[in-house]
Amino acid sequence: MSSNWLDGSMMDVLAFGWMLVLWFVYGRFADKLPGDEVAPANLNQMMHQLRRQWMRRMLDRPERILDSSLTGHSVSATTFFASTSMLVIAGLLGVLGRAADAHAVVQSFGFTVLSSELLFELKVLGLIGLFMVGFYKFTWALRQFNFACTLIGAAPLPPVTGPSRDRFADHAARVMSLAVVSFNGGIRSYYFAMAWLGWFIHPLAFAAGTSAVVLVLLKRQVRSRSQSSVAEFYEATGR
Template sequence: MSPLLFAHWTWPDGLALLWMLVLWFVYGRFADHLPPDDVKPSNLNQMMHHLRRAWMRRMLDREERIIDSSLTGHSVSATTFFASTSMLIIAGLLGVLGNAGAAHDVIQSFGFVARSSVVLFEIQILGLVILFIVAFYKFTWALRQFNFACTLIGAAPAAPVEPALRDRFADHAARVMSLAVVSFNGGIRAYYFAMAWLGWFIHPIAFAATTSIVVLVLLKRQVKSRSQQSVAEYYDAAWR
């Protein structure tokens, strides 16, 4: 590695970046794991996977499935919006990177920002670009998987459906939809961590703190939010 590249790279910078990567990986493993049918879900995302399976079973009992296609279409529209937004953000960040010297001077004029080099500032901006590239790829893969789910809904067998085929279809259709949601959530998660990344412009300790706060907020929404409690109460009542 070039000494010039990391002329002002300190060990707090490295530790804060490592802390973010570790938390991103660990939280992703927790939030994105899809449990088997016989395992009780431990977070909101896992409960929603079981509910999607129930949704697909209910769908097979209906002759008209316009509402199911419409609900999936809303997810496609939201995913397309975020994918397009990610591209606009990437373009804006590349513009900042192209004029890093002037942007660095503006940031350094703030009294609460720690002193840093232009090279470190460019690395920080480049890191944001990478985060939004990850988000873009997550959203576009989610978009494709939602289209796969739409195809499965269109190809669903007509009612009445044999129980074995019903369960098999529901399992596979729900998994495709849940995998699409996992990709979508991964893109949204990149946005959250990009917000935490802004703390690095202030100080590495602020970066580590904002990353921790973001993960705590995400964890609370998964296991202790009012939405999670409402879904959990319905889940326990329906599958007791």
């Protein structure tokens, strides 16, 4: 902390509060799935609508091997990140077990702000908490992808027409999109963990890093080249 303990403590609290606010606000923006009557506002919402088209077209195929294979790739990626989260948590617990030594190393850097060992331990605990959130998000996403696989396997054979076609596509796409929402939440915890590392340098570095992370994520959702390409295809298919 600084020479004034109260000023340093307040900066830490404000930086942490700023992270929580941005985490919640961005999550509400990125994770909300649109209804049929609402135009997509970001890349995630457009992808949900495209999944509905995917599920409709799947009903025209007597064989769903391709669809199961595509879903399996998502399952594999989710499993990888869930396992990685556990490894990171184990490593951070090791750091926490030798907190005094780790604190001394961090404080020896010339660019870090002075802080107590207790505050250092709290920062490490918070970092562990972020990866725990990621782990639970990934494991829940994994279960939901398995639910989506079951829906694909139970899909009625063609020809499927009328309201039942749209009803199945809506339910299957929503389950898959909810799995992606959980997966994205896990990935987001990694991004915020990168910003959290700035807290070991200075609370302002933490706040600035959090802001930068959200700006990057926001740009990817509404102004990236991927978003532009998906939006053009979405418009071309007549929604």
